[in-house]
Amino acid sequence: MRFRWSREKDVWLQKTRGVSFDELLTGELVAFVDHPNQVKYPHQKVMYVRYRQYISVMPVLLEGSDTVFVKTAYPSRKARKLFIP
Numbered sequence: 001m002r003f004r005w006s007r008e009k010d011v012w013l014q015k016t017r018g019v020s021f022d023e024l025l026t027g028e029l030v031a032f033v034d035h036p037n038q039v040k041y042p043h044q045k046v047m048y049v050r051y052r053q054y055i056s057v058m059p060v061l062l063e064g065s066d067t068v069f070v071k072t073a074y075p076s077r078k079a080r081k082l083f084i085p
Contacts, residue, residue, distance in 0.1 A: 003025055004063070004070070005021045005071075017073075017075070023051065024056050024073050026051070027049040027052075029050075030048045030050050031046075032045060054084075057075075057076045057079055058073045
């Protein structure tokens with residue numbers, strides 16, 4: 001599977017959150033589900049990625065059968081409680 005993302009968003013993540021999409025995608029994928037708000041985001045999925053003992057939420061769009069566009073990434077305490085005992 002190939003991943004794409006906005007270069008500007010990647011730079012912003014590095015400046016504000018200290019992590020890049022490349023780094024996050026080296027983490028462990030713990031879940032890949034439909035976006036919880038399908039009314040507002042009907043075509044989005046959400047990846048939960050474990051990286052550096054934390055869980056990051058990554059909303060994504062599927063582009064064809066082999067490409068995923070990553071919209072953003074953010075750490076989630078709620079997801080951490082769900083996936084890390």
